[in-house]
Structures are given as C-alpha cells and as structure tokens.
Amino acid sequence: MSTFLQTLFVGLRLGSIYALVALGYTMVYGIIRLINFAHGDFIMVGGYTMIFTTPVMIALELPIWASVVFAILVCAIVGMSTELIAYRPVRKKGTSMSALITAIAVSLFLENLAQAIPQIGPNPKVANQIFSAGGIRIVDVTLDWTTMLTIGISVVVMVVLYQFTQKTRIGRAMRCVSEDKSASILMGINVNRTIVLTFAIGSGLAAIAALMYMAQYPKVYTTMGALLGLKAFVAAVLGGIGVIPGAMLGGFVIGLVESFTTSYVSSSMADTFVFLILIIVLILKPAGILGKNMGEKV
Amino acid sequence: MLEIKDINVYYGAIHALKGVSLTVNDGELVSLVGANGAGKTTVLHTISGLLRTTTGEILLDGINLQKVPASSIIRMGLAHVPEGRHIFSRMSVEENLRMGAYIINDAKQINDNLERVYHHFPRLKERTRQLGGTLSGGEQQMLATGRALMTNPKILLMDEPSMGLSPILVNEIFSIIQQLHASGITILLVEQNAKKALAVADRAYVLETGKISMSGSAGTLAEDDRVRKAYLGA
Numbered sequence: 001m002s003t004f005l006q007t008l009f010v011g012l013r014l015g016s017i018y019a020l021v022a023l024g025y026t027m028v029y030g031i032i033r034l035i036n037f038a039h040g041d042f043i044m045v046g047g048y049t050m051i052f053t054t055p056v057m058i059a060l061e062l063p064i065w066a067s068v069v070f071a072i073l074v075c076a077i078v079g080m081s082t083e084l085i086a087y088r089p090v091r092k093k094g095t096s097m098s099a100l101i102t103a104i105a106v107s108l109f110l111e112n113l114a115q116a117i118p119q120i121g122p123n124p125k126v127a128n129q130i131f132s133a134g135g136i137r138i139v140d141v142t143l144d145w146t147t148m149l150t151i152g153i154s155v156v157v158m159v160v161l162y163q164f165t166q167k168t169r170i171g172r173a174m175r176c177v178s179e180d181k182s183a184s185i186l187m188g189i190n191v192n193r194t195i196v197l198t199f200a201i202g203s204g205l206a207a208i209a210a211l212m213y214m215a216q217y218p219k220v221y222t223t224m225g226a227l228l229g230l231k232a233f234v235a236a237v238l239g240g241i242g243v244i245p246g247a248m249l250g251g252f253v254i255g256l257v258e259s260f261t262t263s264y265v266s267s268s269m270a271d272t273f274v275f276l277i278l279i280i281v282l283i284l285k286p287a288g289i290l291g292k293n294m295g296e297k298v
Numbered sequence: 299m300l301e302i303k304d305i306n307v308y309y310g311a312i313h314a315l316k317g318v319s320l321t322v323n324d325g326e327l328v329s330l331v332g333a334n335g336a337g338k339t340t341v342l343h344t345i346s347g348l349l350r351t352t353t354g355e356i357l358l359d360g361i362n363l364q365k366v367p368a369s370s371i372i373r374m375g376l377a378h379v380p381e382g383r384h385i386f387s388r389m390s391v392e393e394n395l396r397m398g399a400y401i402i403n404d405a406k407q408i409n410d411n412l413e414r415v416y417h418h419f420p421r422l423k424e425r426t427r428q429l430g431g432t433l434s435g436g437e438q439q440m441l442a443t444g445r446a447l448m449t450n451p452k453i454l455l456m457d458e459p460s461m462g463l464s465p466i467l468v469n470e471i472f473s474i475i476q477q478l479h480a481s482g483i484t485i486l487l488v489e490q491n492a493k494k495a496l497a498v499a500d501r502a503y504v505l506e507t508g509k510i511s512m513s514g515s516a517g518t519l520a521e522d523d524r525v526r527k528a529y530l531g532a
Contacts, residue, residue: 169400176386176397182348183384187445188372188401292388 005141007263008256013147013216015255016154020209021232022239022247023161024202030178030242031198032091034099038082038106040229042203044114045078046071046210047220051125064128065215071207079203080196082106088192114222124221127214150212157208158248161201165244174198178242231258231271234278240291249289253277299324299484300345300376300453305354307337307344314340316508317354322453322486327479329487329495329516331529332505338488339381341505342455345486346378347371358453373401377451381458381488383442387431391422394430394441398448408448415444418474436467443474453484460491472498492529496520504529 021043028036046068053067090102114120135144165171176184177194184191206225213228214220231254239250254274261273281289300322307315314337322328332338343349345356347368356363358374366374377398386394395415399408416423419440425433430441439459446454459475460468472494479485479498489495496502499516504525512519519525 172389172393172397173400175389179386179388180384183380183386185348185368186346186372186378186380186384187397188369190367190369 002140003263005139007259009141009143009147009151010263011256011259012252013150013212013255014259015252016151017209017212017216017228017251018232018235018254019248019251020154020157020205020212021228022236022251023158023244024205025229025233025236026239026241026244026247027174027198027202029236030244031174031195032087032099033096034087034091034103035233036082036087036202037100037103037229038110039202039206040225040227040232041107041110042075042079042206043210043213043225043228044220044222045110046075046207047127047214047224048114048120048125049074049207050210050214051127051220052119054128065130065211068207068211071210072204075203075207075210076200078110079199079206083196083199088195111222111226120222122222124219127218127220129218130211130215146215150215153208154212157205161205162244170194170197231274234274238278238281238288240288243288243290243292246288246290253289299326299359300486301355301357302341302345303355303357305344305351305356307340307349307351309340309349314508315344315351318505318508318510319354320503320510320513322484325482325484326500327475327485327487327498329489329492329499329502330505331489331492331495331502333529334490335507336505337508338505339457340508342378342380342457342486342488345371345455346376372449372451375449375452376455377446377449377453378455379442379446379457379459381461383435383438385430385433385438385441385445387429389430390427391430391433391441392426394445395422395448398445401449411448411450415447418447418477419444435462436464436470439463439467439471440474443478447478447483451483453486454478455486455488457488458490459487460489460494468494492525493520496525496530 024039025036028034049071050067053070054064057064057067086102086106087099090099115122131146131149135142165174173189173194176187176189177191181191232251235250235254236247238253239246257273257277258270261270302318302320304317304319305315306317318341330338330341340349344351345363347363347366351364358376361374363371363374386397395412396408399411402408421437422440422444430438433441456475459471463471468491475485475487476498487495487499496516496519501514502516502519503510504512504519512522512525
C-alpha cells in the first residue's frame, strides 16, 4: 500500500511537470499548427535564468522560488522573439515543412548558444534547494513539500489557464484564431498579436515547469529540455494535440505510467511503456484521447 | 457609401480582378452576380482587407480602406458574412455572436445588440448553448449573419448566403436579407443564384472573368437577354 501511494504521488508530480510543458506545445500547435521543437529548450532557458537570479533573491532575502518571476519573463521574451524572428517570416513564405525545420534549428541554436556562453558552458550547474525540505506523513507515506507544491501549483496554473481561454476576451480570441484565422480577422482580432501572446504564455509555462523540475532534480544543463520536451510532446499528442485539457490529461497519464513502471516493472522499461501507450492510443484514437476530429460542414 | 475604383488584384500570377469599379450608395441593396470563378468572392475579400489590390482605390465614406489593417476594417462600420459561413464550430451560438462584437467594450451595448440579433433570428435564441458546428446549414447561415450584425454595421457584405441550402431555406434567407435591407442596412450581396439576387436588389453588377460586364437597375438586368441566357437559364 505504501509503495502504491508513494508511486502515485511521484507519478502525479512528474505528470504535473509534463502537463505544464505539454500545454506550451499544445497551445502553439493549436494556434499555428506548428510543433515548436524549441519549446523544451525554453525550460533550459528558464532553468539558467533561475540559477543566475538566485543570488539576487538571496541578497534581497526573498525565497529562492521567487526567481521564477524572472524566468517567466525571460522565457516569455525568448518565446515571443522566436515567433517574431524565426517562425513568422518562414510561415509567410514557406510550407509547414520549412516551419518544422526552423523549429528544430531554433532548438539546436538555443542549446548551442547556451554552451557557447562562458558563464553557462558544457558542465551542469547545481541549483539551490527550492522548496523547504520535509513534509507530512499520511498513513505510512511521507508526502514532501516539493511534491505537494509541484502538484498544487500546476493544478492551479492549469485551472487558471483554462478559465483564461474560456472566459477572457484575449482567451476567446486565441480560440478563434486557432479555429479560423480569416474569420478572426473579420471579427477585428489582431491575429499576429494573438499568436505572439500565445507564445508568451506557453513559454512562461515552461519557466514554471523549470522551477518544478529543479525542485526535484537540482541540476541544470544545456540539453535538459530535450528529453523532458520530447515526453511532454508525447503527452500533448496522447491527450489530443491542440486541446488544452488533453495536454493536462496526457501529462498525468505519462507521469503515472512512468512512475508505476519504474516501481513495479523496471526503471529501464519506463520510457518503453510510455511510448507503447502512445502507440496503442494512437491506433485506437488517432486524434488522441480528447482530440477532436470534427467533420466540417459546408 | 462604398466606392470601388478600378481595382486590380492578383493571386500570385493570376490576374483575378481586372479594373473592377462599383458603387454602393447609402441604404442600397446591390447584388454582384456572375459564374463560379468570376471573382465575386475576391471582390469582397479585397474590400475586407483579406486581399490587397495592386492598383485602384476602395473608399468607404471617403476613407481609403487599403490603408486600414484588415482587422480594423470592422471598426469602420463594415461587416462581412463570409462564403461558407466560417462560424466558430467549437463555440456556442452565443459565444459566436459575442465574438461578432469583439471590438465593442461596452457590455450593455453588446447585450442590446445580442437581443436585437435574437429578435431577427428567434431560432438562434432557442439554441444559445448549442455548439456552432452542430447547427444545420441554414442555422449556421443565420448565425454568421447575426454575428456580422453584432457591431451595428453601416454596410454588410454577404457572400453566397444561399449556398448549399434547401429551396425553402433559400427563400427564408432571402426574406431575411430583404428585412435587413428594409431596416436601413446597406448591403452588397454576392450570389450565384442570380434570379433571387436580382429579385431583391436595387441595382446589380455582372462580373465575368474578373471584369464588370454589365450593370444597372436589378429590374432592367433581369429583363436583359444576355443576362437571362447566361444566368437565369431562360
């Protein structure tokens, strides 16, 4: 029983991180039908921003996690710049294939740029303890603060984000642009500005994911976003890419599969199971668990 | 009100509109008829800024619309009901209508406009919570029209409102167009159903492969032998 609970909490914690990253993939895909391969690297950008702003926090006697504010800002700026400098010009001229290649290029560019900066370099950097140690005991399982905060923060962020897309003017504009760009223009929506804003939000979420990731694995390195990004992408596809609740669900499914496989089967099998589940779901439901294949009426 | 002067529009290398000029006066219902591919939709897309001209002018109450960003043209008092409805299928009927008033910030004004649209289209009021994508073709056309009315536009562009509808619904849609016209809205109507379009219009233009070939009062055109042969099947 205690193993089961422990595994469940680990899965939910891992799933929270995947879900937040998956949201970034799915929002961008929803609005411009582009798989933003650079999204995983935004986590790395957020991670280093926190490493470099931690001394500022300590000097100001603020908690270390407050450096996430800087990370969100920097990630949002990097995300918006990526759209403005790399994706928009390519989207205007090229095909979706050239946009995809550009996304891979941006990913490699960010990873290599980070390595080339002397303060970053190729060696991993160790992060400070982000949330306080310790926790509470439930039955015979210890639930540490990091796990509770990770799950709690991500659930709050997801609920806020969902309400934002449903209830606010900008959120509605995002949904319109993702469904029909020319009709959105006719409504008076500034499509380009809406796309830039989507990048800002998606990239900001990557910064929050970086905070949670570092709270658990206090190490930052230039390729840290690669595998994490890939699994979050799988989560987005599994849940139904382009669908916000799908990214959340997909994230938790992947997190739980990974933790239960690690616990009950073997840690080396975890990724195998993750991709196995992806393949099975895509065979049974090609658009993902919550994906919509709505026929268009003429 | 709306004045199009000698516009030329290209789709890549294709010369889609070759020196088209047309005028819509205050309170008029003007029809633009022509065969498939003549460039009717291109005319409307160009007015709305979805396409841009290479030469020529488009004036709305004297303001050059080509200098206005496409997403700001609705603020000039021009609304466009696009071909194929283009409603937001994953949004409810009411959300679709509220998106029509996206540029309005005053909640009271939005609610007043919503009530007015529901008054014009009682069938939409019965389905406020239903998703746009699940409506029938006729209801979707009503929704697209209602959505365009949410800003109280001075002029309404309507692109093939009868496309794909049953004969009964076609009659219903045309009687709605007449009602809107009677209530004082200026309308530029694009239709393949030339017979209906000429029956409701004050004036009309015939577009043939990117050029205006005939124009005049709708009644005169409906009697014209060439129009009758080519578009009215007589």
